[in-house]
Amino acid sequence: MMLRKVTAASAAVLALALSATACGSNDKDGDSAGGGGKKITIGIKIDQPGIGLKTPDGKYTGFDVDVATYIAKELGYDAEDITFKETKSADRETAIERGDVKFIAASYSINDKRLAKVDFAGPYLLAHQDILVRADESTIKSPADLNNKKLCSVAGSTSATNVKEKLAPKANLQEYGGYSECLTGLENKAVDALTTDDSILAGYASKKEFQGKFKLAGFKMSNENYGIGLKKGDADLKKKIDAALTKMVSDGSWEKAVKANFGPAGYKNEPAPKIGNIVK
Amino acid sequence: MFDFLEGYDLLGAFWVTVKLAVYSGLGSLILGTLLAGMRVSPVPLMRGFGTAYVNFVRNIPLTIIIVFTSLGLFQTLGVSLGVEDFTDVNFRLAVLGLTVYTAAFVCEALRSGINTVPVGQAEAARALGLSFTQVLRLVILPQAFRSVVNPLANVLIALTKNTTVAAAIGVVEAANLMKTMIEAEAQLLLISAVFAFGFICLTLPTGLILGWVSKKVAVKR
Numbered sequence: 001m002m003l004r005k006v007t008a009a010s011a012a013v014l015a016l017a018l019s020a021t022a023c024g025s026n027d028k029d030g031d032s033a034g035g036g037g038k039k040i041t042i043g044i045k046i047d048q049p050g051i052g053l054k055t056p057d058g059k060y061t062g063f064d065v066d067v068a069t070y071i072a073k074e075l076g077y078d079a080e081d082i083t084f085k086e087t088k089s090a091d092r093e094t095a096i097e098r099g100d101v102k103f104i105a106a107s108y109s110i111n112d113k114r115l116a117k118v119d120f121a122g123p124y125l126l127a128h129q130d131i132l133v134r135a136d137e138s139t140i141k142s143p144a145d146l147n148n149k150k151l152c153s154v155a156g157s158t159s160a161t162n163v164k165e166k167l168a169p170k171a172n173l174q175e176y177g178g179y180s181e182c183l184t185g186l187e188n189k190a191v192d193a194l195t196t197d198d199s200i201l202a203g204y205a206s207k208k209e210f211q212g213k214f215k216l217a218g219f220k221m222s223n224e225n226y227g228i229g230l231k232k233g234d235a236d237l238k239k240k241i242d243a244a245l246t247k248m249v250s251d252g253s254w255e256k257a258v259k260a261n262f263g264p265a266g267y268k269n270e271p272a273p274k275i276g277n278i279v280k
Numbered sequence: 281m282f283d284f285l286e287g288y289d290l291l292g293a294f295w296v297t298v299k300l301a302v303y304s305g306l307g308s309l310i311l312g313t314l315l316a317g318m319r320v321s322p323v324p325l326m327r328g329f330g331t332a333y334v335n336f337v338r339n340i341p342l343t344i345i346i347v348f349t350s351l352g353l354f355q356t357l358g359v360s361l362g363v364e365d366f367t368d369v370n371f372r373l374a375v376l377g378l379t380v381y382t383a384a385f386v387c388e389a390l391r392s393g394i395n396t397v398p399v400g401q402a403e404a405a406r407a408l409g410l411s412f413t414q415v416l417r418l419v420i421l422p423q424a425f426r427s428v429v430n431p432l433a434n435v436l437i438a439l440t441k442n443t444t445v446a447a448a449i450g451v452v453e454a455a456n457l458m459k460t461m462i463e464a465e466a467q468l469l470l471i472s473a474v475f476a477f478g479f480i481c482l483t484l485p486t487g488l489i490l491g492w493v494s495k496k497v498a499v500k501r
Contacts, residue, residue, distance in 0.1 A: 090462045094469070114466045150366070155447050156459025174366045175450030181351060190355035 040077045042068045043087030043095050043104035043229075047178070050203015050261045051107050060084050062203065064226075066257040067124055067248065068105040071228065074244035089157075093117045096229055103241065104229035107200060109158070110278055119234060120227030121241035124254075126270040126279055129159050129222040130198035132205060132214050134186060140193060143219050146171045152182035152191040158222075159196040167221055179204060187213065197224050202267035211264055218268065223279045242275045284465040285474070293457035294478055300374060300443040300453060301482075305436055307379035312386025317416055319391055330387070337384040342445050345381050349373040350449035366450065374446035382439050389431040393424035398501075429494035436490070437483045454478060 044064050045052035052062040065084070072082050087095045087106050095101050096118045103121070110120045131151075133140055140146065146168035153160040155175040163173055174191055176182055183204060185191040194201065198216055205214045228241050248254045249272040258269050273279070318330035337345075350373055353359040361372040397420050405415040444455035458475045462468055 090459065090468060093466050113464065117466050155450055155456050156461075156463050158463055161460060161464065172366050173450075174370070175452075175456070176350075177347075177448040181347070184351060185355050188355060 038077065039081050039083060040072055040075070041083045041085050041101045042072065043092065043101035043106055044068060044084050045088075045106040046084070046086045048107065048200055048203055049207050051200055052105075053203075054084075054086075061261075063125070063199070063257050063261040064105040064107060066253075066261070067228075067245075068103075070248045070253055070257075071103070071105070071241050071244045074247065075240055092229060096231055099231070102230070103237070106229075107197060107224075108227055108229045109197075109224040110227040114229075117232065118229045119232050119238055120229055121238045122227035122245055122275065123225035123273045123278060124228065124245050124248075125199060125226040125258075126273045127197040127199040127224040127226060128220040128270075129162060129195060129224065130201055130219050131193040131195045131217045132186065132201040133193045133217055134189075135213055135215050137192070137215070140217060143167050143221055146193065148172070149193060150174065150191040152176065152185055152194045153196060154179060154182070157196060162222060163195060183210065183214075193217075195221075198267065199224075199226075199262065199269075202262040205267075206262060206264040216267060225273065225278045246275055282470075282474075284461070284467050284470065288457060288461055290457065290474075290478070293452060293454045294482070296371070296451065296453040297440070297443050298482065300371070300378065300446060300451070301436070301440045303375045304378035304382060304443070305439055307375065308382035308386050308435075308439070309432075311379060311383035312390060313421070315383060315387035316390040316394065317413075317421075319387065320394055320416070320420075322412060334384045334387055337381060338388075340381075342377070342381050342442055343448055346374060346377040346445050347448055349377040367452070370446070370449050370451045374443075374449060374451045378439065378442060378446070382435060382442070385435045385438070386432065389428050389435055390421075390424060392431065393426075393428035394420055396427045396499075397423045423499055426497045426499050429490055429497060433487055433490035433494070437486055440483050440486065441479060 044060065044062070046054040046060070048062065050062055052060065052064040054060055068084075069079060069082065073079070085095070085101055087101060087104055089106075092104055092106060092108060093114065096104060105124075107127075108114075108120075109127075110123060114120075131140070131146070140149065146163070147170035149168075149171055151163060151168065151171045152174045153163065153176075155177060160173065160175055163169075163171055174182075174185065176185075179194065179196065179200070182191065182194040186194050198218075201216055204210060205216065228245070230237050230241065245254075248257075254272050262269060315330050315333060318326040319334070321327060321330075350370065353376075354369060354373055360369050361376070363369055363372065401419055401423070402415055405419045410418065443453060446453055447456035447459065450456070454475055458471060461471050465471065
């Protein structure tokens with residue numbers, strides 16, 4: 001009797017697992033025509049204000065989200081057909097390779113190592129590594145001034161590595177798991193500056209609770225070309241996304257999205273990058 | 281195959297992990313022993329404190345404790361533990377956090393060891409006129425320690441793996457380097473595998489050696 005129960009239970013579990021994988025796989029065969037009530041899954045960041053953020057009521061906001069939504073529309077998907085999925089920095093290549101997401105718009109800088117694994121459409125934004133300082137900061141006038149200052153960044157990020165190796169080797173660098181901890185430190189003067197891509201900094205500085213407290217220094221310490229990550233070799237999709245991005249710039253939606261997401265921080269954005277033009 | 285390892289101080293990062301584990305291990309052994317002593321002491325206040333400490337600390341996620349040491353103690357209260365540079369401050373804060381957290385588990389393991397010592401031993405010692413601390417130090421604890429080598433080895437292995445949480449406050453140990461490498465190299469699976477293997481190299485011998493020690497020193501009753 002006991003045995004039979006166990007068998008029945010395991011059969012049920014197996015059936016569930018099978019059906020789960022079955023419905024997990026039907027969104028991967030999005031045909032190239034798109035649309036027709038089909039669903040699309042897009043990878044974004046959900047914890048970066050201004051870039052990609054999940055609001056408490058379950059909506060998604062941010063520049064990357066706007067770009068992703070626009071591209072999806074051009075590919076023939078309505079806003080309600082889009083499923084946004086969080087792709088953390090470390091998971092991005094894997095998510096694309098496994099087909100969990102159709103494409104990724106998550107402050108994804110194009111570089112050679114990543115190009116070996118995935119393809120990029122775009123770039124759709126040229127960002128630079130920059131620093132965020134308190135609004136009344138006057139002692140930091142150039143990147144060299146960062147030596148002997150207290151800097152904060154996120155553990156493992158390219159910005160942190162840049163500071164250590166090139167920009168200010170003598171800086172006292174504090175690494176945290178997320179930007180929010182750095183902002184706390186910046187606010188209560190435990191650190192002097194927070195460094196990462198200016199787009200991300202602008203997103204944070206544009207948040208309601210931080211408006212007017214911080215400013216961007218505008219140092220342009222590196223070039224970060226944000227691209228749309230997609231499966232290697234999917235030339236057709238790449239062409240479609242490039243076309244969508246070109247259209248987004250030409251009809252003014254791109255400019256509008258930049259202003260809406262980064263505007264309050266006094267962020268001077270670069271003009272929209274040319275498709276395929278990667279600024280080294 | 282493994283060319284992505286070039287240019288990274290893998291051994292250095294694991295060395296920091298080892299140092300974190302060793303210092304926190306020693307610290308928590310001392311603190312845990314004190315707590316265990318408190319929990320079996322005849323003074324109600326001490327017993328209460330020990331119980332409260334264990335139940336409180338054991339039920340807070342380690343990440344919160346570690347991040348609190350940095351944001352709360354260091355940034356807000358200015359506790360820098362006698363050093364200036366962030367690297368040293370973070371390391372010491374991480375050791376402090378790990379020690380405080382692991383001590384609760386050491387205390388509980390040790391208390392179970394104390395329970396294996398027959399009551400007659402303590403009664404005999406008291407009859408000889410030894411004080412509570414003497415009973416604990418000379419009679420009970422030596423036997424208790426010998427019976428809990430295995431549980432303590434488990435705690436030490438858990439502690440070794442828990443040191444990865446220190447990456448959250450920027451201690452440059454294995455997990456921190458792993459993040460850096462994944463960000464720069466785009467080789468998620470291989471890099472994860474290398475680091476997983478590194479941890480196995482640390483914890484597997486620990487378990488085997490201490491298992492053997494535990495057999496050697498066990499009290500035959």
